[in-house]
Amino acid sequence: MTWVNDIVQGITLGGFYGLLACGLALMFGLMRIINLAHGDIAVLGAYLVFLLLEHWNTSPFVAILPVLPVMLLLGYVMQRTMLERSLRSGLLVPLLTTFGLSIVIQNLLEQGFSPDVRSLGGQAGSIATASWQITSRLSISAIGALTLGVAIVIFGSLQQFLSRTQAGRQMRATAQDPDTAELVGIDSRAVYARATALAVAIAAIAGLFLAIRSSFFPYAGPDNLIFAFEAVVIGGLGASLWGALLGGIVLGVAQTIGGQINPEYSILAGHLVFLLVLASPRGGLLTLRGSSRARGVAA
Amino acid sequence: MSLLEVSELEARHGLLEAVRGVSLTLAEGETVALVGANGAGKTTLLRAIAGAHRPSGGRIGFDGEDITRLRAHQCVRRGISLVPEGRRLFGNLTVEENLLVAAQRRRQGHWTLERVLEAFPMLERLRRQRAATLSGGEQQATAIGRALISNPRLLLLDEVSLGLAPLAVDAVYASLATVIAHGATILLVEQDLTRALGLAERVICMLEGRFVLEGRREELTREQITDAYFGLGRAVEAAAP
Numbered sequence: 001m002t003w004v005n006d007i008v009q010g011i012t013l014g015g016f017y018g019l020l021a022c023g024l025a026l027m028f029g030l031m032r033i034i035n036l037a038h039g040d041i042a043v044l045g046a047y048l049v050f051l052l053l054e055h056w057n058t059s060p061f062v063a064i065l066p067v068l069p070v071m072l073l074l075g076y077v078m079q080r081t082m083l084e085r086s087l088r089s090g091l092l093v094p095l096l097t098t099f100g101l102s103i104v105i106q107n108l109l110e111q112g113f114s115p116d117v118r119s120l121g122g123q124a125g126s127i128a129t130a131s132w133q134i135t136s137r138l139s140i141s142a143i144g145a146l147t148l149g150v151a152i153v154i155f156g157s158l159q160q161f162l163s164r165t166q167a168g169r170q171m172r173a174t175a176q177d178p179d180t181a182e183l184v185g186i187d188s189r190a191v192y193a194r195a196t197a198l199a200v201a202i203a204a205i206a207g208l209f210l211a212i213r214s215s216f217f218p219y220a221g222p223d224n225l226i227f228a229f230e231a232v233v234i235g236g237l238g239a240s241l242w243g244a245l246l247g248g249i250v251l252g253v254a255q256t257i258g259g260q261i262n263p264e265y266s267i268l269a270g271h272l273v274f275l276l277v278l279a280s281p282r283g284g285l286l287t288l289r290g291s292s293r294a295r296g297v298a299a
Numbered sequence: 300m301s302l303l304e305v306s307e308l309e310a311r312h313g314l315l316e317a318v319r320g321v322s323l324t325l326a327e328g329e330t331v332a333l334v335g336a337n338g339a340g341k342t343t344l345l346r347a348i349a350g351a352h353r354p355s356g357g358r359i360g361f362d363g364e365d366i367t368r369l370r371a372h373q374c375v376r377r378g379i380s381l382v383p384e385g386r387r388l389f390g391n392l393t394v395e396e397n398l399l400v401a402a403q404r405r406r407q408g409h410w411t412l413e414r415v416l417e418a419f420p421m422l423e424r425l426r427r428q429r430a431a432t433l434s435g436g437e438q439q440a441t442a443i444g445r446a447l448i449s450n451p452r453l454l455l456l457d458e459v460s461l462g463l464a465p466l467a468v469d470a471v472y473a474s475l476a477t478v479i480a481h482g483a484t485i486l487l488v489e490q491d492l493t494r495a496l497g498l499a500e501r502v503i504c505m506l507e508g509r510f511v512l513e514g515r516r517e518e519l520t521r522e523q524i525t526d527a528y529f530g531l532g533r534a535v536e537a538a539a540p
Contacts, residue, residue, distance in 0.1 A: 169392065172392060172396075180387040183372075183375070185376065187372045
């Protein structure tokens with residue numbers, strides 16, 4: 001029964017990794033940008049919620065609402081002013097740009113908020129600690145279930161957005177062939193900016209859950225980036241959006257089972273699964289490797 | 300009044316000068332064929348006019364406006380559509396989505412989703428199929444439909460018959476006749492001289508980035524065009540200004 005419990009815990013943890021990986025997969029699938037600042041952007045989102053809660057006595061789940069439009073705008077401006085220019089110089093330059101951005105965000109957060117470790121678990125109220133005891137050895141935490149639920153809702157909405165709306169179709173078309181997208185009247189740069197705005201806002205939601213589930217500090221970004229990146233790779237490198245959630249769940253389950261064997265093996269087990277997938281001939285659960293058609297946020 | 304005015308246009312790929320100072324005027328409603336060997340600069344010229352290739356010199360005027368520096372999606376809004384070589388459909392999108400995605404910026408005019416599907420009856424039953432699964436002819440029809448749906452005033456067609464079965468080429472050209480009947484201005488790149496001469500009123504022959512022969516269809520003989528195509532001396536001399 002402990003195994004069942006481990007898998008259930010792993011799946012809810014995977015929901016969090018999926019949430020963290022979502023924006024990363026979106027940007028990689030569309031623009032082939034690996035956003036090294038993605039983890040730091042999530043942490044920035046957590047700090048913005050934290051800042052609001054210092055002046056406003058409410059739940060973090062309410063405080064995230066005004067943060068989202070700010071993050072959308074931030075993502076849009078980030079794409080228009082920095083990433084768009086870097087993209088023109090090939091694929092390596094955006095990597096360097098986001099690496100630099102990561103360092104800037106970390107240092108600004110340390111300047112503004114001190115290096116103290118914080119958590120929003122206390123302010124989230126009973127949901128952070130509540131759980132349902134199914135049997136004596138199987139329990140589901142409320143925050144875990146909520147994380148997974150929110151992840152499914154976000155992935156589902158994004159899927160609907162991509163397949164049903166005009167803006168979503170434009171995104172899929174641009175992901176496949178930006179040159180031809182321009183030829184049929186799509187402003188690819190505007191599409192990119194919209195996607196980055198979405199990715200940054202979703203990262204902030206992941207940051208909120210990071211802050212409630214555990215803790216955060218100005219340099220917490222890169223640790224989280226690794227898990228998000230592993231989830232994206234395990235899920236098939238942005239070839240399919242759901243792959244990122246699936247990859248997150250595989251990673252989460254691997255970590256909890258590894259941790260059950262020996263607490264020291266938890267992170268290691270995740271890395272091993274990541275390496276195994278990377279070394280496997282298909283290289284990812286939902287991928288069509290080597291085919292340019294696989295590129296992008298496929299339907 | 301002329302719709303398109305290209306003057307002294309130059310375009311390069313790195314060090315290679317693909318288009319070397321060509322000038323071209325298209326009147327509204329005219330159909331012009333651009334012929335020439337591989338590497339003559341035809342595709343680059345078309346892409347430069349469509350805004351997909353930034354020219355290194357010269358000027359492109361469209362309906363009195365300077366569009367030399369505009370990007371492709373801005374040219375589409377002004378009424379220039381290019382059907383690219385190799386069709387370049389969005390393979391993961393359905394036929395209908397391929398058309399709809401281009402309809403976003405559509406100008407007012409004759410062509411709507413329904414009318415495109417009427418003009419290309421074979422597409423009606425394929426609406427919900429992924430474009431990657433279509434045959435070459437069906438893909439070409441979709442690609443032309445995708446360009447038409449924005450209601451272009453100038454339609455640029457790059458090698459629409461390339462790689463298609465003869466019957467599919469017939470179908471594509473039959474539909475182009477419908478498009479022309481609706482008053483479109485067309486600049487067409489075509490390897491098949493018979494097809495090109497069958498459709499176009501005027502023929503331009505390109506060689507190594509320059510126009511070497513230009514004239515109305517009835518004024519030119521096939522021999523003249525063939526000589527210019529291969530760069531044989533007599534035609535070049537005859538056409539030199």
